[in-house]
Amino acid sequence: MWWKEAVIYQVYPRSFQDTNGDGVADVEGVRRRLPYLKSLGVDAIWLSPFYKSPMKDFGYDLADYCDVDPIFGTLQDFDRLLEEAHALGLRVLVDLVPNHTSSEHPWFLESRASRNSPKRDWYIWKDPAPDGGPPNNWQSFFGGPAWTLDEATGQYYLHQFLPEQPDLNWRNPEVREALYEVMRFWLRRGVDGFRVDVLWLLAEDLLFKDEPGNPDWRPGMWDRGRHLHIFTEDQPETYAYVREMRQVLDEFSEPGRERVMVGEIYLPYPQLLRYYQAGCHLPFNFHLIFRGLPDWRPENLARIVEEYESLLTRWDWPNWVLGNHDQPRLASRLGEAQARVGAMLLFTLRGTPTWYYGDEIGMKNGEIPPEKVQDPAALRQKDRLGEHQLPPGRDPERTPMQWDDTPFAGFSTVEPWLPVNPDYKTRNVAAQENDPRSMLHLVRRLIALRKDPDLLYGAYRTYRAREGVYAYLRGEGWLVAINLTEKEKALELPRGGRVVLTTHLDREERVGERLLLRPDEGVVVRLD
Numbered sequence: 001m002w003w004k005e006a007v008i009y010q011v012y013p014r015s016f017q018d019t020n021g022d023g024v025a026d027v028e029g030v031r032r033r034l035p036y037l038k039s040l041g042v043d044a045i046w047l048s049p050f051y052k053s054p055m056k057d058f059g060y061d062l063a064d065y066c067d068v069d070p071i072f073g074t075l076q077d078f079d080r081l082l083e084e085a086h087a088l089g090l091r092v093l094v095d096l097v098p099n100h101t102s103s104e105h106p107w108f109l110e111s112r113a114s115r116n117s118p119k120r121d122w123y124i125w126k127d128p129a130p131d132g133g134p135p136n137n138w139q140s141f142f143g144g145p146a147w148t149l150d151e152a153t154g155q156y157y158l159h160q161f162l163p164e165q166p167d168l169n170w171r172n173p174e175v176r177e178a179l180y181e182v183m184r185f186w187l188r189r190g191v192d193g194f195r196v197d198v199l200w201l202l203a204e205d206l207l208f209k210d211e212p213g214n215p216d217w218r219p220g221m222w223d224r225g226r227h228l229h230i231f232t233e234d235q236p237e238t239y240a241y242v243r244e245m246r247q248v249l250d251e252f253s254e255p256g257r258e259r260v261m262v263g264e265i266y267l268p269y270p271q272l273l274r275y276y277q278a279g280c281h282l283p284f285n286f287h288l289i290f291r292g293l294p295d296w297r298p299e300n301l302a303r304i305v306e307e308y309e310s311l312l313t314r315w316d317w318p319n320w321v322l323g324n325h326d327q328p329r330l331a332s333r334l335g336e337a338q339a340r341v342g343a344m345l346l347f348t349l350r351g352t353p354t355w356y357y358g359d360e361i362g363m364k365n366g367e368i369p370p371e372k373v374q375d376p377a378a379l380r381q382k383d384r385l386g387e388h389q390l391p392p393g394r395d396p397e398r399t400p401m402q403w404d405d406t407p408f409a410g411f412s413t414v415e416p417w418l419p420v421n422p423d424y425k426t427r428n429v430a431a432q433e434n435d436p437r438s439m440l441h442l443v444r445r446l447i448a449l450r451k452d453p454d455l456l457y458g459a460y461r462t463y464r465a466r467e468g469v470y471a472y473l474r475g476e477g478w479l480v481a482i483n484l485t486e487k488e489k490a491l492e493l494p495r496g497g498r499v500v501l502t503t504h505l506d507r508e509e510r511v512g513e514r515l516l517l518r519p520d521e522g523v524v525v526r527l528d
């Protein structure tokens, strides 16, 4: 099945390639860069939202599910991109944002118009608490209460994100059918599937009780962490909704042309894995991001992989991620040398990898001067906490793609919406194409190597996970050994073999039963 063998590449549409000189990238820019994506060897592209939107959350606030925002282009541009991608053998996944719309979506305008509106029940409206305050203590992901009062009708509406992102009421079958029609709209156009936004948050408990306090919360942690989320996350109804979405996908699937659902789900494994049973092809496994990167030791990484591997049934296909548009850049979290090691890990584990644009050249978090901060998550904190506490937000990982060393990095002809990282002069695609030992070449080699049937489908077994070295076996003859330290390490191999790839890209040689790993080196060994 294609999605088991695929590498998915995430494009953040605002930041990939501008073609009309407005400083914001566009759909046409993705089309023009298809040859690059093809040369990288990826199989599928996932596009974050490019739909009509007031852009309060940069597209995750949709005012029209079935049209392209003019800043990104037109539906015709999208059709052309899709056609050319398919001609090159690249699949295209689009973002589906079912949990909330923009407050400017016609559905919400109708819903808020009056308490008797036929669409009143399309969103979640509640009377104020007896003191006039919000109905309960639920907090928004972006800080502050998850409820906003609509003065005109005297009720609060729920928004787990911005006040400009009201939550749809998924218990209402009309809402569900409307979203399934949205899916059909894009499936008929030919998309290969969806990355579904906040899939684990679709339903809320009907009693709307206060969330209990989180005993682990400490000052400095984010607001929403003050409480547990037992009434807003992972509710039983969600599984039924996932099943229904899967049916819509199956209406359009044929052998070799399965339309797939990738689910954004931040949950512990036992809960996460239940989304497979509900029919989600790839419930995102973010554990390397939120447990691995902060504690980059072999013992920890092996635990993360083994727990997952031991819980998966043979119907569940694994997947791995190291970065996305909500998380600090891989190369900033691990440093340049270990980012290469991280890439080797991601592409040699069992399961479908998803790769974030720019990580293949080791792009780092951009430095965003306070007056240029755009991310609403950061700006809301600033309003509440004051300038001096301004958290970095998510802009640093969304800076323009660094194509070459010309002004604005070949991204645009004008000042881009977020500053280009100044390191673009030396860190860019063109420079790395010319450097045979660059991270770009490493990623390309890893993606190509991953096509080996044993690396795709072979079993995973931990070989060693201690003293800075993490080594594992894949299938019959592969051994991957990564050195997570800056010190030289030695590893006894089960038998001799051949180093076929090193993160340093400078040796391919026979090894005996003793493998020497240089500082920050990862190697893939083909055992005899």
Ligand code: ISL
Pocket (backbone or CB within 6 Å): 057, 060, 061, 097, 141, 161, 197, 198, 264, 266, 325, 326, 327
């Ligand atoms: O960024 C996060 C964790 O580090 C999350 O809080 C994130 O906001 C959450 O996972 C939901 O993300 C998705 O939905 C949001 C949107 O802002 C994010 O960009 C998107 O990935 C609302 O649609």
